[in-house]
Amino acid sequence: MAGALTLTITTGSAQAAKNPRHAAIVIDANTGKTLFAESADxxxxxxxxxxxxxxxxxxxxxxxxxxNKNTKIPFSKYAATRPPTKIGVPAGQTISVEDAIMALITRSANDAAAALGEYLGGSEPRFAQMMTAKARRLGMRSTTFRNASGLPNPNQQTTARDMAILGIALRQHYPQYYGYFGRSSFQFRGRTINGHNRLLGRVEGVDGIKTGYVNASGYNLVTSVNRDGRRIVAVVMGGSSGASRDAAMTRLIQAHLPKATPSRRGSDALLIARNDAPAGPAVAAEPSPLPRAVPLPAERADQPVLVADASGSAGSAQDAISAVIARQKPVPAQQPEMLALAAPTPRPSAPVSSQLVAIPTPKASIPNVDPVTTASANTAASRMGLAPKPVAAVRNEPIAVPQENTRQQQPEQTAVAMAAAADVSGAWAIQIGSLPSENQAQEMLNKAAQQAGSTLRATSPMTETFNKGNNTFYRARFVGFDTKTAAWDACAALKKKNFSCYAIAR
Structure with missing residues (x-):
């Protein structure tokens, strides 16, 4: 066993040295003890x-x-046009909540995630704010969400530790729904949709949770294991392939599950306080769609509990599952028109404040959201009956909007955009357009990525805002080019596909 453990740790360290995206953690889900951690924060x-x-x-x-599971979730044009992977529901159609859940777990459907976000939050950006606020309450101090799906956004970041916290919270707060994660396929409109989690049914005791991949992240996996009363949640991030990620996870399970503490009979409710919010009124099989974002319940938490870290000494709750271990007891919100959100910060790179403030839900205006997101507020505007005035795109030329003037006119917005770009590696970027809405910019980026093939495979799409007169525009860019030559070669390939393009030094 000692030899196997040494091999696992050595292999992990070597992987971390070769792969800067690598991170991993294993937490005993019965005690909260960190059994293994590598770049976990x-x-x-x-x-x-x-x-x-x-x-x-x-x-x-x-x-x-x-x-409830039969509630119908409508697909807007925005949701229906999310890039793959997706289940392909046309705009204007609906699916049940249960089908949406299974679409997220098996197919990892981006269109279904966006539809759920719009339904529960009014718009995907607003829902992302709700997600971030919830993350703070769970003790996920290093996580910021910008969309409901995980599609690329430089400001959407987390840690392996935070993902372990979320994995434990899902199982302990909602055991009645956790079984969905153990299903490897489901039937949808006459076809079988198979899942991506290859460890289900192959590694004894694995009962979920979720896989993930984009170019910038590598192959990610959160896994829950329950074997002979021992329970762990493990996270591997930044794998070079799905197979290597799964192999790394299997090694972690084999090495660290035997060190986990078996649960005693009758002591199942441990790390995370069960959600004791009073159940709401009975809901009809198909309730009417929500007119605006669903109010979040106000929550309070007692003092964090100290837990043992991997060395056996007492540490703060953040070392294992942070404020998750706190005895949070949700209570109903007193004002249904108020939405509890994290206090906004001037720059996305700064962590969202743990102080929560009540932000009134506007009745006839578009929610004020961070301009650098991957979602559009147009859906919320259409629900509220507000038709945005059409704005023409500006020419995609460097001289059209001088960077220096933009900084002088909007120093805060420019600083935010540059901070977002700085989070992605590569000294060069390319720009293919400047559009009047972020949705249009994202659509242009998606179209370019689909047509360019391998040319853009190692890059990440991003949007950057700037103001021209009284209008806001969104630059559509691909970042991550190591050399000027690589950037201009990509532009040459895109110009053959009738895209405007020029290279930019970052």
């Missing part, structure tokens, strides 16, 4: 692990009675 891109929080929010709404 380093910032990483969650990719589709984001959908774990989307599902947490769905389960919370189900338990409170605001929705």
């Amino acid at each position: 380093a910032k990483r891109f969650p990719a589709s692990l984001t959908k774990m929080m989307t599902l947490y929010m769905v389960f919370e709404a189900m338990q409170a009675g605001r929705i």
Whole structure:
């Protein structure tokens, strides 16, 4: 056993040295003790692990009675046009909450995630704010969400430790729904949709949770194991392939599950206080769609509990599962028109404040959201009956909007955008357009990525805002080019596909 353990740790360290995206952690889900950690608190891109929080929010709404498994979730044009992977529901159609849940767990469907976000939050950006606020309450101090799916966004970041916290919270707060994670396929409109979690049914005791991948993150995996009363939640991030990620996870399970403490009979409710919010009123099989974002229940937490770290000494709750271990007891919100959100910060790179403030839900205005997101507020505007005035795109030329003037006119917005770009490696970027809405910019980026093939495979799409007159525009860019030549070669390939393009030094 000692030899196997040494081999596992050595292999992990070697992997971390070769792969800067690598991170891993194993937590004893019965005690909260950290059994293994490597770069566990380093910032990483969650990719589709984001959908774990989307599902947490769905389960919370189900338990409170605001929705049920038969509630119909409509697909807007925005949701229906999310890039793959997806289940391909056309705009204007609906699916049940249960089908949406299974679409997220098996297919990791971005369109279903966006539809759920719009339904529960009014718009995907607002839902992402709700997700981030929930993350703070759970003790996920290093996580910020920008969308419901995990599609690339430089400001959507997390850590392996935070993902372990979320994995434990899902199982302990919502055991009645956790069984969904153990299903490897489901039937949808006459076809079988198979899942991506290859460890289900192959490694004894594995009962979920979620896989994830985008170019910037590598291959991610959160796994829950329950064997002979021993329970662990393990996270591997930044794998170079799905197979190597799964192999690394299997080694972690083999090495560290035997060190976990078996649960005693009758002592199942441990690390995370069960959600004791009173159940809401009974809901009809198909309730009417929510007119605006669903109010979050106000929550309070007692003092964090000290837990033992991997060395056996007492540490703060953050070392294992942070404020998750705190005895949080949700209570109903006193003002249904108020939405509890994290206090906004001027720059996305700074952590969201743990102080929560009540932000009134506007009745006839578009929610004020961070401009650098991967979602559009147009959906919320259309629901509220506000038709945005059409704004023409500006020419995609460097001279059209001088960077220096933009900084002088909007120093705060420019600083935010540059901070977002700085989070992605590579000294060069390319710009293919400047559009009047972020949705249009994202659509242009998606179209370019689909047509360019391998040319853009190692890059990440991003949007950057700037103001021209009284209008806000969104630059559509791909970042991550190591050399000027590589950037201009990509532009040459895109110009053959009738895209405007020029290279930018970062």
